[in-house]
Amino acid sequence: MPTSKHWADSYVEKTVSAEAAIGKIQSGQRVFIGSGCGEPQELVKALVAKANSFSGLEILRLLTLETVSFAAIADRTKDTSLNVRSIYLGSTRSEAISRHKRFITPMNMSDVPMLFSTRKLPINVAMIQVSPPDDFGWMSLGISVDVTLAAARAADLVIAQINPRMPRVMGQSFLHVNYVDVFVEHEEPILSVPYTNDPSEADQLIGKHIARVIEDGSTLQIGLDAASQATLQALSNKTDLGVHSQFLTDDIMQLYARGNITNQRKGFNDGKMVASMAVGSEDLYEFLNDNPAVDFHPSDYVNDPFVISRHNRMVSLNVAHSMDLTGQMAAEARLSSRFAGISGIADFVRGARRSPGGKSILMIRSTSQNEDGSVRSNIVPHLQDDVVLVPRGDVHFVASEYGIVNLFGKSLQERVIAMISLAHPDFREELFKESKELGLIGTERTLGEAVKAIYPVKLEEVLDLDGQRVTIRPSKPVDERRIQEHYYTLPKEDVLSRFFCQKSHFTRTDVEARSHTDYVNALSLVAVTGEFGFGKIVGVAEMMRLRGANMAEVAFSVGRDLQGKGLGKIFLRKLAEAARENGLAGLMAFTSPGNKGMIKLFQTLPYKVQKRLEDGDLVLTCKFEDVI
Incomplete structure (x- = not known):
């Protein structure tokens, strides 16, 4: 409680040894221990040394990197000396946590301070660690404010370990000397987790x-x-x-x-x-x-x-x-x-x-x-x-x-x-x-070829096409519906150009062949606009390895709004790069003899393009070894 004395005098009078501070704790009380790496280690050691002299003590803390396992002490004394209440919400798969799951109190972190401040869970003693007081008597809880500040404000008795190594952190982290009952001065390294920069x-x-x-x-x-x-x-x-x-x-x-x-x-x-x-x-x-x-x-x-x-x-x-x-x-x-x-x-x-x-x-x-x-x-x-x-x-x-x-x-x-x-x-x-x-x-x-596929993220590319942000990427199994919607929105003449018939139904089987690929023998690229996960597919480019030949057939469809803006050229370039990397010898495409756009598109590749008629269709072929 606040005192009328000058804070510095009060501080000196209330400073004792760790053993004397722990001596103020009584059996049957609930003791909060500062959380995380802010654990007051010296106070914890003194409490453990006296653990067997208590009965019915309850230790309240977050489940953290404990220097001492109070749960193990509870096990040894069959919960008679002390009990543990750990604030935690998660799985208990690991053995060290699972065998002490009886102590867990599942809560959202945002609710814990209110639990203390309303005294729905009364705290008799709060053991905390703070920085030395400044010229005005304010101490910082440093690296562990979280629920510790609420516990200190709500506790009947506050014992603070003063550690010069505790950083003075700005914000709502301060506690005044006058609101602390007992001080223990002890310098020691703050608990730390060594920094490693080697993720898997x-x-x-x-x-x-x-x-x-x-x-x-x-x-x-x-x-x-x-x-x-x-x-x-x-x-x-x-x-x-x-x-x-x-x-x-x-x-x-x-x-x-x-x-x-x-x-x-x-x-x-x-x-x-x-x-x-x-x-x-x-x-x-x-x-x-x-x-x-x-x-x-x-x-x-x-x-x-x-x-x-x-x-x-x-x-x-x-x-x-x-x-x-x-x-x-x-x-x-x-x-x-x-x-x-x-x-x-x-x-x-x-x-x-x-x-x-x-x-x-x-x-x-x-x-x-x-x-x-x-x-x-x-x-x-x-x-x-x-x-x-x-x-x-x-x-x-x-x-x-x-x-x-x-x-x-x-x-x-x-x-x-x-x-x-x-x-x-x-x-x-x-x-x-x-x-x-x-x-x-x-x-x-069915998952089809996607069952073993590894998504080739390197094929992704974000472009600005005439002021519109477009993402080019390999198709995914989750794209089925959006590919289907793309085909249904194509003009009739584009459907005829792409499928060589006036196709009016695009079944799930049609779409799965384009979205469930293995990215090696079959690859589909999609052009997507809009928010990730909700974007609209505005173009589809497909490549499939031909049986009995080391070549891949390619086909395209581009929504009307993006036609003439270079999307087909980008599609073809990326398909050619992927085909070469997967060991294919070249590309080929079937189109109508009057499809000048497709012919011109193929001729943008840095390879010699061969043309031939086959059953009334024009076949365009290029081999990667025939560089122009």
Whole structure:
């Protein structure tokens, strides 16, 4: 409680040893321990040393990188000395977490401060770690504000470890000396996570896929996982990024240092990186100290979906442990970074999707390894023992090392096809079979050649055609309906030119042949305008290896609005490049003798073009060895 004494005198009077401070804790009380890397280690050691003298003590904390396992002490004493309450929402697949799941209190991070402040969950003692007081008696909670500030304000007794190494972080992170009951001065290294800049190949691929849908000027929330950090590294060519995130990490610091993060276009809290916790190296903590570009706030502000939604182009980036074919997502805290399981994900998923131009992106590695060394798919027919952290209705973008899809507004059948395209090729056929058994997809459906296909992202290209942004990319299984719509909108003369008949029906079988390809023996390119996942296909280029010949037949169709703007030439150039890379000898096309446009188009290639008539059709041929 506040005192009329000068704060400096009060500070001296209230400073004791760690043992004396712990001596003020009584049996039966609930004790909050500062979260994350802000854990007051000296106080924790003193508490553990006296653990056997307590009965009915309850330890309240976030599930974090614990220096001491209170759960193990509870196991040893059969919960008589102390009990544990861990705030966590996620799967409990890993053994270390699973065997102590009885202690878990599932909550969204944005709700935790209110739980303390309203005393719905009364806190008797808060053990926290702070920076030394400034000239006015204010101490910073430093790298761990999140729920710690609310716990300190709500506790009957506050014990603060004063650590000169705790950075003084700006924002709503301060607590005055007069509101602390006991001080323990002890200098020690702050808990840190060594910075490593070596993500796996899968994580790097995920990052590259995601970078394509993140625009300049976006505001980012980044989860704690190697895939998240690999995504940050993939954003090194973006400009004017902002940060509003539960965590600050070394990779965020690196992007800020390189000038990619400016925080000038956030639309809310401009100029500031806003977070509630830092997890990283000592270099990161030094960067945060007295940095006016950084503001830390409690979780009920940082994780508030309304606050999140106020940012321009808010993008949430989080890692899923597993997902089912309908899009339900489960997360899990990993032993290397248990913070990943703390549930701020749902808050950011909902807030990001409601921001102007915002999007939620979930990352998932297609496979993981079992304890016996076997490999399992992280994309499964349905979640069984996992906690559903993000329901299917909230899922927006999903990315694996095999691509990125947009599930928003998609039917269950469309979601199944999209999720299977993100799965490892070794598991796609079984997933497709099980989806039919579950009634999620029609029994007549087939994946065709796409069952083993690896999406060739290098063939993607974004162009400006007469002021219109057009993306040229390989087709995906999720493109079936849009390709079908493209064919139905073609003028009759274009249908005749493309299909050599007045075709009036374009069946699913017709479309699957163009969307379910293996990208080697058959490749379709599409030109897309509009928002990712909802864009309109305005052109289709197809290439198919001819049986018995080392040649590929090509065909095109371009919507009327983009005819005459060079799209066919771009299509043909990219098909020729892909054919050469796949070991084909050349290209050929069938057209009518009067189709001067097609003849002229073929002649734009840097190869000699041969012409011949065959059953009334004109056959155009070029071989890659016959360079002009």
